[in-house]
Amino acid sequence: MRLTLALLAALCAAAPAEITAGMSAGPVFPAGGWGDNIGNGLDLQVFGRWMFNGRLGAGPGLSLSMYGDEYDGDASLTVLTPELSAAFHLRPGAASFSPGLEAGIGYSRSKLESGNGSDPASWDPSWRAGFRWEFGMGAGFRGAAGFDFRGVLAEGESGDAFALVFRVSREVLR
Amino acid sequence: MKRLSPLLVLLLASCGSNPLYLRLGADYYPVTTIGNQWEYEVEGGGYLITTVVDQTVIGERPCYRLQTGAGYAYWAVEDGRLDHYEDHRVVFNGYEVPVLQAWVTYLDFPLCTGQSRVDSASTYVTAQGVTISHRWRRETTVSGLGQLGSWDECYILQQQERTIDWVQTGGFDPETLLVERTLWLAPDAGLVRKVTPDSTITLTSFTPGS
Numbered sequence: 414m415r416l417t418l419a420l421l422a423a424l425c426a427a428a429p430a431e432i433t434a435g436m437s438a439g440p441v442f443p444a445g446g447w448g449d450n451i452g453n454g455l456d457l458q459v460f461g462r463w464m465f466n467g468r469l470g471a472g473p474g475l476s477l478s479m480y481g482d483e484y485d486g487d488a489s490l491t492v493l494t495p496e497l498s499a500a501f502h503l504r505p506g507a508a509s510f511s512p513g514l515e516a517g518i519g520y521s522r523s524k525l526e527s528g529n530g531s532d533p534a535s536w537d538p539s540w541r542a543g544f545r546w547e548f549g550m551g552a553g554f555r556g557a558a559g560f561d562f563r564g565v566l567a568e569g570e571s572g573d574a575f576a577l578v579f580r581v582s583r584e585v586l587r
Numbered sequence: 588m589k590r591l592s593p594l595l596v597l598l599l600a601s602c603g604s605n606p607l608y609l610r611l612g613a614d615y616y617p618v619t620t621i622g623n624q625w626e627y628e629v630e631g632g633g634y635l636i637t638t639v640v641d642q643t644v645i646g647e648r649p650c651y652r653l654q655t656g657a658g659y660a661y662w663a664v665e666d667g668r669l670d671h672y673e674d675h676r677v678v679f680n681g682y683e684v685p686v687l688q689a690w691v692t693y694l695d696f697p698l699c700t701g702q703s704r705v706d707s708a709s710t711y712v713t714a715q716g717v718t719i720s721h722r723w724r725r726e727t728t729v730s731g732l733g734q735l736g737s738w739d740e741c742y743i744l745q746q747q748e749r750t751i752d753w754v755q756t757g758g759f760d761p762e763t764l765l766v767e768r769t770l771w772l773a774p775d776a777g778l779v780r781k782v783t784p785d786s787t788i789t790l791t792s793f794t795p796g797s
Binding site: 445446447448449450451482483484485486488490523525526527528529530531532533534535536537565567568569570571572 | 603604605606607608609610611612613666667668695696697698699700701702703704729732740
C-alpha cells in the first residue's frame with residue numbers, strides 16, 4: 414500500500430496538475446444466464462481524472478446501471494458502482510484520432526426489485542475494461558465512443574455485461 | 588492510512604454479498620427438460636415421483652407434460668412466465684363436470700422477495716339441467732430466501748388458493764375450499780418442499796433429464 418501511495422505521489426509531483434471531469438452514457442447488455450429474464454439496460458457514469466501526463470490519467474468515478482425486465486414484467490436491477498479508473502490514450506489532444514484503453518475496478522451494489530418486493534442488495538467487487546476512440550468537440554470538450562467488457566464478481570455467478578460507451582469530458586483544472 | 592483502516596473495515600462489514608446473480612441465472616422451476624425427475628418423501632410414509640414425460644399440445648398451446656402417479660400436469664414457460672394449465676372439475680350426480688380449463692400464470696421470473704401475484708377466475712357451467720358456479724382465486728407471495736438441507740438460495744413462497752363451488756339448485760349451499768401451501772424452490776432443482784395442512788413432501792433426489 415505504501416509503495417502504491419508513493420508511486421501515485423511521485424506521478425502527481427512529476428506531472429502538471431491537470432484534472433479532467435466528464436460523464437458517459439450508453440446501453441449495457443447482460444451476458445450470461447443472469448440475463449435470461451433481465452433485459453438490456455442504461456449505464457450512466459460521472460468521473461474525475463487526474464492526468465499524470467497527456468496520455469495517462471486516473472481517478473474516481475461513480476456509475477449507475479439500470480436494467481429492465483426482459484419481458485413485460487416489472488423487474489429491475491440497479492447496479493451502483495463507486496470505482497477507480499485509469500485511461501491511456503495514444504495521441505492525446507488529437508482532433509480526430511486518439512485511440513485508447515480504459516479500465517476500472519470498483520465495488521458494486523446490485524439490487525433486484527420486482528412486484529413491490531426486493532431481494533437483499535449484494536455488494537461485490539467489479540471490473541471493467543474497454544476501448545475508446547477519443548476526438549475533439551471544440552470549446553475544450555473531448556468526446557469519445559467505445560465499448561466496455563465488465564463484470565460483477567458475485568458469489569456463484571458473475572454478472573458479466575457488454576456496454577457501449579459515449580463520453581464527454583473537459584479539462585476543469587490545470 | 589492507519590486512521591482510515593477502521594473506517595474501511597466498517598464500510599466493508601456493512602456491505603453484504605449474496606449470490607444475486609446466481610439466483611438470476613438459475614431455473615427455479617425446471618419443467619422444460621424432458622426426463623427431469625423429482626423423488627419426494629411424503630411425511631408419514633411413502634414416496635412421490637414426478638417426471639417430465641414429454642411435450643404435447645393442450646389448450647391450443649405447446650407445453651410440457653409432467654406425470655405424478657396416474658395424474659398429469661401441464662406447464663409452459665414463455666416470456667419469463669411459468670404457466671400452468673388449470674383443469675378444475677366439480678363432481679355432481681356422480682359425474683365430473685369441467686368448470687375451468689385455462690392457462691394461468693403460476694410464477695413470474697425473476698423471482699424476488701416480496702413479489703406477489705393474484706390470479707382468479709369466475710365461471711358458470713350448465714350441466715344436467717343445473718348451473719354450477721365456480722369462483723377461484725390464488726395468491727402467491729415470495730416471502731423470503733432460505734436454506735433447506737443442502738439446497739441453498741431457495742425462494743420460499745406462500746400460496747393461498749380459495750375455491751367456491753355452488754350448484755345453483757335448491758338445497759345446495761356454496762362449498763368453499765381454502766388451501767394454504769408453503770413452497771420451497773431451489774435453484775436449478777425446482778420444488779424441494781411443499782407443506783400443506785394435510786401433508787409435507789420433501790425432495791430426496793433430483794435427476795436431471797437430457
